[in-house]
Amino acid sequence: MIKFAKGVILVMKRFFTAIGVIAAALALSFTAASSAAAAPPAPVDVPTPVKSRIESTTVPASALEQRTCRARFTERVNHRRLAEVGSSILDVIPAGAWVPVSCERGSGGEYRACGLTSDYWMEVYWNGGWGYSAWSCVQDWEYT
DSSP states (O other): OHHHHHHHHHHHHHHHHHHHHHHHHHHHHHHHHHHHHSOOOOOOOOOOOOOSSOOOOOOOGGGTTOOOEEEEESSOEEEESSSSTTSOEEEEEOTTOOEEEEEEEEEEEEEEETTEEEEEEEEEEETTEEEEEEGGGEEEEEEO
16 A cells, blocks of 8 residues: 555656646746747947046047057056966067057956056057057057
């Protein structure tokens, strides 16, 4: 009799578990269908947080056809292999030297340099190779 009761309990557990799984699947399918039918939310214009001295990365109308940029830094900055503080240092770029750079900033690991904390980096060409330097140390930046 005990063996029979254990068997019935096991079957009932499986039965109710199956019902629960089916109910959850139905609930999720109805939720997905109702959210897909709803109108998409209006786009929200969220400004990029500015943590550096350069306040805008928008391309001026006079530079739409230009594809190269250059920058110079307020202080000596490390030229790193990757956009991370722990990345290997390829070289040091002296303060005031104009260097070819990418025309966009990129995000990477957070750092503190030139009195600011940021996670924006510039891809920089220096001493024969491309690497990354701290965006917050940029003194001047322009399209060439």
